[in-house]
Amino acid sequence: MDSNIIDFAAFPRGTDTDRQSVAESLVNGLKNNGFVSLTNPGFPDDATSDYLKLAIDFFSLSHSAKMKAFGVPGPRPQRGFGAVGQERTAKHRKENLTGHDSWDKLKDEREYFDMGPPEDLEFPNVWPDEADIPGFRRRMESYWNMFEDVALQIISAIEMGLGLPPNALMARCRPSTGELRMNHYPSVSLETLAKGEIKRTWPHVDLGVITLLIQDTVGGLEIADIGQGSPENPSFVAVEPRGNGTKVNVVLMVGATLQRWTNGLLPGTLHQVSLPAPMRQQRNGDCPERFSGAFFLKANKSASVAPLEQFITSEQPVVWDNMSALEFTKRMVEQLY
Numbered sequence: 321m322d323s324n325i326i327d328f329a330a331f332p333r334g335t336d337t338d339r340q341s342v343a344e345s346l347v348n349g350l351k352n353n354g355f356v357s358l359t360n361p362g363f364p365d366d367a368t369s370d371y372l373k374l375a376i377d378f379f380s381l382s383h384s385a386k387m388k389a390f391g392v393p394g395p396r397p398q399r400g401f402g403a404v405g406q407e408r409t410a411k412h413r414k415e416n417l418t419g420h421d422s423w424d425k426l427k428d429e430r431e432y433f434d435m436g437p438p439e440d441l442e443f444p445n446v447w448p449d450e451a452d453i454p455g456f457r458r459r460m461e462s463y464w465n466m467f468e469d470v471a472l473q474i475i476s477a478i479e480m481g482l483g484l485p486p487n488a489l490m491a492r493c494r495p496s497t498g499e500l501r502m503n504h505y506p507s508v509s510l511e512t513l514a515k516g517e518i519k520r521t522w523p524h525v526d527l528g529v530i531t532l533l534i535q536d537t538v539g540g541l542e543i544a545d546i547g548q549g550s551p552e553n554p555s556f557v558a559v560e561p562r563g564n565g566t567k568v569n570v571v572l573m574v575g576a577t578l579q580r581w582t583n584g585l586l587p588g589t590l591h592q593v594s595l596p597a598p599m600r601q602q603r604n605g606d607c608p609e610r611f612s613g614a615f616f617l618k619a620n621k622s623a624s625v626a627p628l629e630q631f632i633t634s635e636q637p638v639v640w641d642n643m644s645a646l647e648f649t650k651r652m653v654e655q656l657y
């Protein structure tokens with residue numbers, strides 16, 4: 321896996337040649353490494369660090385205050401607060417059961433909050449009380465629009481890098497059904513993690529089109545090295561936050577929807593959250609708490625998740641069933657609880 325860092329600044333603002341160069345680098349990074357780290361993705365200064373501070377404020381609320389925004393588990397787009405242990409990423413991948421006797425024992429040591437499009441009436445957002453965390457809803461809605469703008473710029477770059485006509489992917493994304501998430505990984509003992517049944521996040525591929533991930537400086541995000549390891553035993557590589565003052569790189573990952581659209585040309589990014597690299601040799605003590613944020617760009621509800629015809633060949637026939645993006649979301653989310 322190479323260093324895989326791409327400066328995105330020239331895509332929205334550069335010449336046609338600059339834009340083409342960024343677009344090709346981006347697609348090559350996703351194809352060869354399964355992810356890229358982006359510098360200058362297009363967020364205003366301090367926006368991502370301010371977002372992580374807002375996550376700290378939210379998760380610092382009492383359990384009862386957070387439960388006012390409880391997201392009822394079920395086969396639908398995720399909204400609201402989920403307590404530690406509610407979402408089980410292990411169940412997204414049958415290989416995670418290897419060496420274990422029951423899915424019920426495999427848990428994520430993580431709490432989270434999700435919001436969908438601010439104007440979504442079919443799957444409305446749920447919010448904590450304004451008095452408990454003033455300005456939270458207003459700021460989250462503003463962040464949602466900020467993340468969606470950057471995510472759609474990246475879709476435009478991926479279209480160009482893949483040699484697709486303009487709008488080939490964008491038409492399936494708009495209006496998007498993206499979800500903005502904040503994660504809190506509470507401090508957990510190394511002994512608990514060493515038993516192997518509880519992880520911060522189990523290996524999985526996100527289900528949307530692309531994921532933009534921001535993390536604090538604790539570390540622990542790992543992405544499977546393409547071409548190394550096996551499905552039962554992937555070879556994970558740490559993707560540490562490259563902090564530069566308040567700025568951290570944004571990690572761009574491929575979701576299962578984009579993997580389908582490209583008929584596997586862009587592989588879904590298999591990732592997990594494990595111990596920070598400096599703690600791997602440690603046997604005792606506690607892994608410090610960690611905060612992260614993610615924007616899952618998801619397709620238009622009625623868009624197909626079938627491959628585009630440009631990616632179907634006799635050597636690479638279609639292996640996935642066709643359905644709408646909303647149906648795909650429902651099926652995938654149902655597995656998580």
Ligand SMILES: [Fe+2]
Nearest residue numbers: 524525526591
């Ligand atoms: Fe994920």
